[in-house]
Amino acid sequence: MKQKARELLIKTRRRLFGPNVGNNISAFAGNGIDFAELREYRYGDDVRRINWNVTARAQKPYVNVFNEERELNVVVVFMLSGSIYFGSVRQKQEVMAEVLGLLSFAAVRNSDRVTTLFFDEGVERLFKPTKSQKSLYAALEHSLSVEVLGKRCETAALVDYLLKGIRERSIVVLVGDFYEMPDFSTLAARHELYVAIVRDRFEEEPSFEGEYDLLDPVTDRHNRIDIDEGVLSAFRERIRSHDEALREHFAKHRIASTKIYTDEDPFIRLKELLK
Template identity: 30%
Template structure:
């Protein structure tokens, strides 16, 4: 596959553009009423705190009171002095970039949708002065990026996400001991997060009610969670033709007239989806469903724009 196909492999520039779009996206209503931290996030009014963070370019919608006129006059371009308020918080991104995410029947790979959605969330958080960190789930292990704020930190995060997404598929990784979604969630739990905003970008294919659900319970007790489930229509319903499925170890042929096997598979997928939805609903957490067949930004914007 061509590495320059942005539907297959995201570039840092592509993710940077998504992060800029994230400045226009609000994770407040309708999510605020669904999360246990309603009202605990600091005010949207930025730039009037005590701790200086950085100088950055002015973007439409920024507080003009924070423009640094001396720098603006010297450079000929509007610059903003960014300050952090005392009650900012950590934004934790759990990004699933395992080989199972390297799939799409049309549109973009699940790994690309996850990377772009994570970039959008990171851009929104950075715009509001929050510290952003990430836990990247790969076939070889778990990669942790520390909580940092500022544009340099944001670009470093996006570059790391792009780097790991561009390593897919990793067929050489040993099957035994490969990290699971539960492992990634446990990693978040072990970080001792408190009053943070956590995003989970995954297809949730290996979501386990006994393991993963208990860790989501623990995280939701002290934090606000948003699940972003990325799927492909082909995963829910196979086409009506003979198909062959396989990996490094096994290969299975599913015939178009094998209605019983198809029905069992579709029931399993629907039940897993229902379990996940009910679990998030129990904690009044937001669970967003994205598809590979549509643009990541357009999907998120349609879900979060003001009514």
């Protein structure tokens, strides 16, 4: 496992610290998060600070002005569940580890502090805030070696922990497969929230028939099921309905999200998420 962690570390750092700076993941949005006022745009202002709603109403550009610029506190949450122990191309757990590495090193590259939290029914492990690249390797290695079978991420307990444990407004990135419906409304009101959903295409579009003895990786229960096209169609529809409810919840509370499949390059999806 240490060898795999080293290989992933090398791959991650090559993407973020290579010569092609323009291809790197953007810095996290949120610098200067203490809002002060609006003023008209001046030549040289950062276009990312344009307030488009006010600009549209006033018919001339306005920008957001903040009280201070400061380093960000970035919290990456690795949501532990038995369901991430699966993959037809790569295991979801490995892809989530790569996402963790890319996010963490992107933040450190931007001179921000990174906290890494592994959570199931409670805190499995917490890596304290750091700006050191060396310190991130331990979290990356743990993400690949931690036992996930039989575990379930309790999102209500996670939200409660983050609300009580993070006092300053922070960037919070949740990484998991999100097969349960969460309520992130209060968390999104307090912090700047991003969600990376890691899935395998076979999970969403299964194509096999017959009688199977299936093991639930979360509960460790065996179920013998006779699977036909009717069962598969109902399952696919259930997944689509669940994901649509997720999208609506994220949109309502202005939570940025992306879905990353195990046959995709997480780097590309994260670049889109953080634009």
